[in-house]
Amino acid sequence: MSARRPLPHHGGRAHRHGRAHRHRPLWRWPVRLGVVTLVGLLSALLADGFWDVVSWLALGALVAVCVFFGWLRRG
Amino acid sequence: MxxxxxxxxxxxxxxxxxxxxxxxxxxxxxxxxxxxELLGTEAHAPEMAADAPRVSLDRVMEVARARHPGKGGMFASQERDDDRVWYVTLSDTPTSETDLKQVAVDARSGEILTEPQLDNGFMYIMFSLHVNLFxxxxxxxxxxxxxxxxxxxxxxxxxxxxxxxxxxxxxxxxxxxxxxxxxxxxxxxxxxxxxxxxxxxxxxxxxxxGADLLVQHWQNNQLAQMVAPYRGQPPLTRLGSLEAAVSAARAARPDMAVSFVAFPGTSFSSPHHYGIFMHGDSALTSRLLVPVLVDATTAQVTDTRELPWYFSALLISRPLHFGDYxxxxxxxxxxxxxxxxxxxxxxxxxxxxxxxxxxxxxxxx
Missing domain, CATH: 1.20.120 (Four Helix Bundle (Hemerythrin (Met), subunit A))
Structure with a gap:
C-alpha cells in the first residue's frame, strides 16, 4: 500500500502543524492506551497494595478494549 | 512506507x-x-506458628546432603515471600552444570518436603523450549x-x-x-x-x-575485586558453619532477607567465601540483590556492595517479563x-x- 502524502508542503512549521492535526484522531486512542499500559506495568512494580489494584485495572482495560471491539460489538 | x-x-x-x-x-x-501444586511438585510447608524456631542451616545442609551422599552444597535459596522452606541445590563440584539435585527442606523442622526435579518433567520442557530450545x-x-x-x-x-x-x-x-x-x-x-x-x-x-553475559561481566569485575584479597590462598579443606555465615550477613544487612547463598567455589562466590545475596522488602527492593561476602572459615563479613546499575536493571526488568509482581x-x-x-x-x-x-x-x- 502507499501512504498518501498528508498536506502539500507549506514549509516547516505549517507542515508540521498540519500533520499533527491530521494525525491526532488516528493516534489518540493508541497513545492513551500506551500510557495506560505503562501506568499498569509500573505501578505494581514500584509499590504494593493499592498500586497493584491500579495495575490490574489498567492492564485489564487493555483486555477489555480488545474483547469489546474485537468480539462483543456488532454492527 | x-x-x-x-x-x-x-x-x-x-x-x-x-x-x-x-x-x-x-x-x-x-x-x-x-x-x-497440581502436579504435586511444589514444596508445602505445614502450618506452624509464624515465629516457630528455625533449625540451624548446618542441620538443613546435613539433611540435604544425606539425601545425596557424595554431593556438596552449591546453592541454598528461599522464595521471596516464604522463609519457611530452604531449597538446597547439590552438585558433584561447585561448578558442575549437570547432574544437579535439589532438596526442599522445612526451615523449622529440618524435614524434607519435596525434591524438585531440575532436569525432567513438563515444566522443565516448557522452560527449556522457552529459554534456550535445549x-x-x-x-x-x-x-x-x-x-x-x-x-x-x-x-x-x-x-x-x-x-x-x-x-x-x-x-x-x-x-x-x-x-x-x-x-x-x-x-x-x-x-x-x-x-x-x-x-x-x-x-x-x-x-x-543477555543475562548470562551481564552476570559474567559482573563476576569478572565487581565480584573479582571483592574477593581479590583472597587470591592465591590455599583451597579450604573444610567449610565453616553456614549458619554462622548467614547470621553474619543478616547482622551486616539487618533490614534484608536472604535470597540465596552461593557456596564456596561457585561462580557467585570465591573458593574462600560464602556469597550471600540479600533482598529488601519493598515492592522494588525485593527484586534487587545485595551481595554479602562472608569468609567461609571465620564467618567474618569481608565485603558487601550495591550491585552495578546494569545488574540492577536486569533484576528490575525480570518481573516485567514474567508478570509475577x-x-x-x-x-x-x-x-x-x-x-x-x-x-x-x-x-x-x-x-x-x-x-x-x-x-x-x-x-x-
Whole structure:
C-alpha cells in the first residue's frame, strides 16, 4: 500500500502543524492506551497494595478494549 | 512506507513461528507455581506458628546432603515471600552444570518436603523450549535475536497502523466484508492495543537472553575485586558453619532477607567465601540483590556492595517479563494478553498466506 502524502508542503512549521492535526484522531486512542499500559506495568512494580489494584485495572482495560471491539460489538 | 512494509513483512515472517512457540510455552510458565501444586511438585510447608524456631542451616545442609551422599552444597535459596522452606541445590563440584539435585527442606523442622526435579518433567520442557530450545547459550542468544526481530516487527507494524486506519474509526472491525478484511482489522486492533505491553515483554525477554553475559561481566569485575584479597590462598579443606555465615550477613544487612547463598567455589562466590545475596522488602527492593561476602572459615563479613546499575536493571526488568509482581489477578491478565498476542501472530501469518496465495493465483492466471 502507499501512504498518501498528508498536506502539500507549506514549509516547516505549517507542515508540521498540519500533520499533527491530521494525525491526532488516528493516534489518540493508541497513545492513551500506551500510557495506560505503562501506568499498569509500573505501578505494581514500584509499590504494593493499592498500586497493584491500579495495575490490574489498567492492564485489564487493555483486555477489555480488545474483547469489546474485537468480539462483543456488532454492527 | 514501502520500506516499513518490507520490514514488517520480513521481520515478522522470520520470527513468527518462534514467537508462537515462546507465547505458547510462556503461558504455563506464568502459572508455574499453580501447575506445580497440581502436579504435586511444589514444596508445602505445614502450618506452624509464624515465629516457630528455625533449625540451624548446618542441620538443613546435613539433611540435604544425606539425601545425596557424595554431593556438596552449591546453592541454598528461599522464595521471596516464604522463609519457611530452604531449597538446597547439590552438585558433584561447585561448578558442575549437570547432574544437579535439589532438596526442599522445612526451615523449622529440618524435614524434607519435596525434591524438585531440575532436569525432567513438563515444566522443565516448557522452560527449556522457552529459554534456550535445549541448546544452551547459543539457543538462548538465537531466541534473543528472534526477540530483536519481534521488536522491529512491532515498531514497523505500529508505523503501518496509520495508513490502514486513516479512514477508519478506532476499533472498527469490518465483519461484513471478506474474512481477510475482518482479520486485517482484528490484527490491527489487537496489535495496536497490546503494542506497548508486547514491546515491554519482548524487550525484557531480550534483556534476559543477555543475562548470562551481564552476570559474567559482573563476576569478572565487581565480584573479582571483592574477593581479590583472597587470591592465591590455599583451597579450604573444610567449610565453616553456614549458619554462622548467614547470621553474619543478616547482622551486616539487618533490614534484608536472604535470597540465596552461593557456596564456596561457585561462580557467585570465591573458593574462600560464602556469597550471600540479600533482598529488601519493598515492592522494588525485593527484586534487587545485595551481595554479602562472608569468609567461609571465620564467618567474618569481608565485603558487601550495591550491585552495578546494569545488574540492577536486569533484576528490575525480570518481573516485567514474567508478570509475577501483582498477585493472581496480574497473572491472569498476563495470560490473557499473551493469548491476544498469539491471535496477533496467527492473524498476521494468515494475512500473509492469503496475500501470498492471491498473488500466486494472479501470476498463474
Amino acid at each position: 514501502r520500506t516499513w512494509t518490507w520490514l514488517h513483512k520480513w521481520s515478522s515472517l522470520v520470527c513468527t513461528l518462534f514467537m508462537l512457540l515462546l507465547c505458547l510455552t510462556g503461558l504455563p510458565l506464568i502459572f508455574h507455581h499453580e501447575i506445580g 541448546a544452551g547459550l547459543p539457543g538462548m542468544l538465537f531466541l534473543g535475536f528472534m526477540g530483536l526481530l519481534l521488536l522491529v516487527s512491532l515498531v514497523s507494524g505500529a508505523v503501518l497502523y496509520a495508513p490502514f486506519m486513516r479512514k477508519l474509526e478506532f476499533g472498527s472491525v469490518r465483519r461484513e466484508r471478506s474474512p481477510r478484511v475482518k482479520w486485517l482489522d482484528l490484527h490491527n486492533l489487537l496489535g495496536i492495543v497490546t503494542l506497548v505491553w508486547f514491546f515491554v515483554v519482548g524487550f525484557t525477554g531480550v534483556l534476559n537472553t 501483582g498477585g493472581r489477578p496480574m497473572q491472569i491478565i498476563w495470560a490473557l494478553l499473551d493469548v491476544l498476542t498469539i491471535i496477533v501472530l496467527v492473524s498476521g501469518l494468515y494475512l500473509w498466506l492469503r496475500k501470498h496465495r492471491a498473488g500466486a493465483a494472479k501470476e498463474a492466471a
